[in-house]
Amino acid sequence: MPLLAASMLCAPAMAQDAKVGRAKASAQCAVCHGQNGVAQMPTAANLAGQQELYLVKALEDFRSGKRENEMMTVVAKGLSDADIANLAAWFASIPVTVQPLP
């Protein structure tokens, strides 16, 4: 079953659940990053439609202390690997349209 084998190779190491991530984000992220991933304060990042792998690395780095931020260092400490996978899946899934450049 070469096709099945190939698709399994592409499967993520952990099944991520954007719906679960959305609920978690609503409780823990939305004050700064917005319910829809649009930042509510100028120093916070917009997360809507951000790259999933980038978000996973950002949260892992905040959790490990490799990357520091007054707010995120605190928030990330409490996240499990599943939380990170779900949050990244949620924010990456928010549909964003970039206007064509002139």
Added chain:
Amino acid sequence: MPLLAASMLCAPAMAQDAKVGRAKASAQCAVCHGQNGVAQMPTAANLAGQQELYLVKALEDFRSGKRENEMMTVVAKGLSDADIANLAAWFASIPVTVQPLP
């Protein structure tokens, strides 16, 4: 002139020029982050419409070594304060629409 004084207080420390930033980005950022700020590889961040202050801090942190990334640590080393201001102004200015959430 209280109104003028107030507006001067709000002026950025350095005048940023999105057009100059666009030219610089086209040469130095686009391979990974796209001409329009839409990432071309899964580990790079989408930058289109990102918050300007967030981008300034990210570039300053990569330049100082506070934040590390194999690619960005190298690229940011060569950026002046004006480069950072211009690049942040450019990417922040790219119009992005976030779809309403269901």
